[in-house]
Amino acid sequence: MEISVKGWRNGVLLVVPPEESWSAVVDQLEGKLKEAQDFWKGAQTTLDVGDRPLEAADLEALVGKLKEGYGLVPTAVVATTPETRTLADKLGLEAMEKLPVPERSERKVLVESAPEPAPEPKGPVSNALYLKQTVRSGQRIEHPGHLVICGDVNAGAEIVAQGDIMVFGTLRGVAHAGSSGDETARIVATNLRPTQLRIASRIARSPDEGTPPLSKFPEVALIENGEIHISPL
Amino acid sequence: MSKGRVIVITSGKGGVGKTTTTANLGMALAALGEKVALLDADIGLRNLDLVLGLENRIVYDIVDVVEERCKLRQALIKDKRQPNLVLLPAAQTRDKSAVTPDQMRKVLADLQEDGFGYILIDCPAGIEQGFKNATAGATEAIIVTNPEVSSVRDADRIVGLLEAEEIPKKPTLIVNRLRPKMVKKDEMMSVEDVQEILSIKLMGIVPDDETIITSTNRGEPASLSESSRAGQAYRNIARRIRGEQVPFMDLEENDGFFSGIFKKLFAAG
Numbered sequence: 266m267e268i269s270v271k272g273w274r275n276g277v278l279l280v281v282p283p284e285e286s287w288s289a290v291v292d293q294l295e296g297k298l299k300e301a302q303d304f305w306k307g308a309q310t311t312l313d314v315g316d317r318p319l320e321a322a323d324l325e326a327l328v329g330k331l332k333e334g335y336g337l338v339p340t341a342v343v344a345t346t347p348e349t350r351t352l353a354d355k356l357g358l359e360a361m362e363k364l365p366v367p368e369r370s371e372r373k374v375l376v377e378s379a380p381e382p383a384p385e386p387k388g389p390v391s392n393a394l395y396l397k398q399t400v401r402s403g404q405r406i407e408h409p410g411h412l413v414i415c416g417d418v419n420a421g422a423e424i425v426a427q428g429d430i431m432v433f434g435t436l437r438g439v440a441h442a443g444s445s446g447d448e449t450a451r452i453v454a455t456n457l458r459p460t461q462l463r464i465a466s467r468i469a470r471s472p473d474e475g476t477p478p479l480s481k482f483p484e485v486a487l488i489e490n491g492e493i494h495i496s497p498l
Numbered sequence: 499m500s501k502g503r504v505i506v507i508t509s510g511k512g513g514v515g516k517t518t519t520t521a522n523l524g525m526a527l528a529a530l531g532e533k534v535a536l537l538d539a540d541i542g543l544r545n546l547d548l549v550l551g552l553e554n555r556i557v558y559d560i561v562d563v564v565e566e567r568c569k570l571r572q573a574l575i576k577d578k579r580q581p582n583l584v585l586l587p588a589a590q591t592r593d594k595s596a597v598t599p600d601q602m603r604k605v606l607a608d609l610q611e612d613g614f615g616y617i618l619i620d621c622p623a624g625i626e627q628g629f630k631n632a633t634a635g636a637t638e639a640i641i642v643t644n645p646e647v648s649s650v651r652d653a654d655r656i657v658g659l660l661e662a663e664e665i666p667k668k669p670t671l672i673v674n675r676l677r678p679k680m681v682k683k684d685e686m687m688s689v690e691d692v693q694e695i696l697s698i699k700l701m702g703i704v705p706d707d708e709t710i711i712t713s714t715n716r717g718e719p720a721s722l723s724e725s726s727r728a729g730q731a732y733r734n735i736a737r738r739i740r741g742e743q744v745p746f747m748d749l750e751e752n753d754g755f756f757s758g759i760f761k762k763l764f765a766a767g
Contacts, residue, residue, distance in 0.1 A: 399697060401658025402651055403625075419654050419695055437695075 268293045274497065276309030277337065278364075283315055287323050291330070298335045306336035313343040313364065321352050328356055393428070400424060400438065409445075420460055429453070439463070451487040453498060462486050462493055469493035502533075502614045504606055505739075506636035508660075510652030512623030514644045515674040518710060520620040521549040522721040522729065526736035527616050528582035529721075535574070535614040537586045537605075539632035540622035541596055544588035550577060551717020552585055561589040564601045570608050579722070584614075594627045599634030606635040616739075625659060633660065639669040640701060645676050645687040650695055657698060670701040672735060677706045678749045702735035704728050705749045 266282035268290050281290055298305060310331060324342075331337040342353035343361045350360035393411035400406055400414060402421030411428035418424055422438035429451050430442045436454035441463035443450025448465040462469045467488055483498040507520045517540075524536045538546035541561065547553040558573035563586070570586075577583040586605070589596060609617050621632035633639070639660050643653040653671075660669050673689050680686035689703055707728035713720040720729035721736070727747070734744045 401661070402654035404658045417695075417697075421651055421655065422658075 268297070270294070270297045273311075275311060276340070277305065278311050278313060280313045281315065281317060283317050287320075291327060294327075295330075295334075298337075308337055309340045310337040311341040311343060311364075312339065312358075314349060315343075316345040317349075318346055319344070319349045319352060321355075324349075324352050325356060328358070394426075399434070402438070407444075412442075426450070448488045451485055453483065453485045455483045457484040457486070457495065462495075464488050464493055467491070467493050469495075502610050502617055503638060504610070504617045504619065504636045505638045505640055506539075506619040506621050506633050506665075507640050507642060508621035508629065508632065508656055509623065509642045509649065510625065510656040511643070511649040514649050515642050515672075515704070516623075517545045517549050517620050518714065518720075519640070519642050519672060519674065519704075519732070520546060520618050521719045522732035523736050523739070524583055524616075524618050525550075525577075525580060525719045526721040526733045527618075527739065528577070528580045529733075530736060530740065532582060532615040532740070533613060534583050534616045534618065535586060535609050535612075536583065537609075537617060537619045538588035539602070539619050539628065541588045541628070541631075542590065542593035543622065544590050546620045547575075547585060547587045548717060549714050550585060550719065552577065552587075553717075556587050559587045559589040560605065561592050561596045563605060564597050570605065571612075594622065594631060597631050599630055602631050603635040625655065629656075629659070633663055633665065636665055638667045639665055640672055641669050641696070641698065642672045642674050643692060643696070645673055645681070645689065645692055647687070650687070650692055654695055657696060668698060670699045671696060672702045672704060673700070674704045675706040676703055676749060701738055702731055703746060703749065704731040704735075705747075 266284060268282060269280045271278050271280070279294065285293070312327070328339045331339050339358055341359040341361055342349065343364055344350050344353065345362060350362070353360040390410040393413055394408040395413045395415070396406065397415040399416040400418045400422040402419050405423040405425070406412065407425040409427045411431070412424060412426035413431045413433075414424065415433045417434040418432055418436045418438045418440065420437040423441070424430060424438065425441045425444045427443065427445045427447065430440050430453070432440070432454040434454070435456040436459050438459065439461045440452050440459055442452045443465040446465050450464055452462055452464065460470070464487065469486070484495050485498045486493055486495045488494075507516050507523070509516050520536055524534045528534045536546060537560070538544050540546070547556055552575050555575050558568040560573065562568045563570050563573050574584040574586055577585065586609075606617060619632050619636060622628035641653050641656055643649045657669055671692070673692055676689065677686055681688045689700065693700065705727050707720070707726060709720050709723060709726035710728050713723065713726065720726040721732040723729045731747055734747060737744045
């Protein structure tokens with residue numbers, strides 16, 4: 266089995282096979298990284314060694330090589346053996362027992378509940394409204410079904426749907442899905458930077474401190490445990 | 499006879515440079531040989547006459563025309579410097595309820611019959627009656643915005659409203675009062691930041707320029723001055739409006755090697 270180099274949510278994931286000799290692993294790794302040397306620069310790297318025991322010198326040498334040779338930024342080590350985790354900790358890396366399961370709330374959202382109770386859900390119509398335009402500030406689009414917008418929704422605009430909302434573009438305004446009370450409705454955008462998100466009677470806004478991180482990928486907002494959560498699509 | 503172009507200069511936000519732009523573009527177009535009429539649609543808060551230095555020549559205004567106390571020709575004021583340019587002033591003692599969109603359309607139709615190649619309408623700030631009057635009958639729109647969040651937000655509102663009106667052509671954009679040094683330091687929105695939100699065709703970029711203040715006070719539009727950078731930008735925009743391809747000015751404020759030396763020499767003396 267070979268070492269695998271993959272991309273994941275938190276950057277680069279190096280999965281070390283359990284059987285190979287350490288020097289073979291390092292050689293394989295170098296071979297793979299050399300293929301696209303500059304590509305890896307600056308990438309946060311997690312090393313998953315599973316239950317493989319490691320020598321301190323080996324780990325340190327590898328971390329050094331990743332940093333100096335390829336410009337990677339080793340940040341974490343996943344190891345089931347506590348000794349390995351201690352080693353990682355000593356080198357200033359985060360030590361984990363296993364790979365984290367994708368968390369639902371990747372970004373902090375502040376949740377406030379709406380002042381009035383949720384209205385009786387009226388059955389939404391089965392057709393979706395598809396708009397191929399940018400919704401400008403001050404415009405309000407309302408639809409008793411799913412709403413798909415191919416374009417941006419600028420700040421100051423409001424889009425309201427009894428069903429789901431999908432924006433193929435940048436969502437900067439206010440989006441309200443499940444407007445008649447459907448808490449299973451969701452809001453999806455390829456670039457989610459809203460002023461406010463509302464699903465059924467829940468409201469979420471991005472925190473006041475600092476600007477929200479530039480979403481580099483499509484994200485979905487939905488209600489989980491009574492709160493609006495945003496996660497990568 | 500081909501119909502003249504009726505262009506409304508609008509913004510939503512007040513104070514971004516609509517009147518300055520109308521006056522300067524009008525003057526620049528006239529200097530290029532076009533027959534230009536400027537129409538001040540800001541009834542009650544008229545400024546276009548001040549910026550052109552023509553206020554003491556006003557006898558009749560647009561409300562007099564619309565209420566038929568005078569003929570249109572009597573209300574038109576010829577510019578004191580440029581024979582190709584006329585101004586139809588607004589009333590100062592009335593307000594925007596004094597004119598309706600239909601009346602505006604009639605005035606514009608009459609102006610077009612007089613053979614004006616360009617009719618520029620100075621739109622008031624806001625989105626209410628004044629805006630509706632100013633855009634009635636316009637065939638094109640130029641949106642003026644400052645590189646700053648409030649005016650871009652308001653401009654976006656205006657783009658949405660214009661899209662809903664019957665103006666056939668898509669609006670174009672002038673970014674006014676840009677300060678390249680601040681943009682470089684990331685302290686001011688860049689033209690690209692503005693375009694990311696507005697996404698309309700860029701007609702011109704006018705730098706922030708002190709000569710605008712002096713030219714407004716004197717009633718001498720900056721596009722008449724060779725040394726004013728804003729004036730130069732307006733002259734370029736006028737050419738672009740006529741269909742010429744004009745490269746955008748390099749707005750980096752370079753004080754230049756020699757002027758820097760002179761400043762130091764004479765400062766010491």
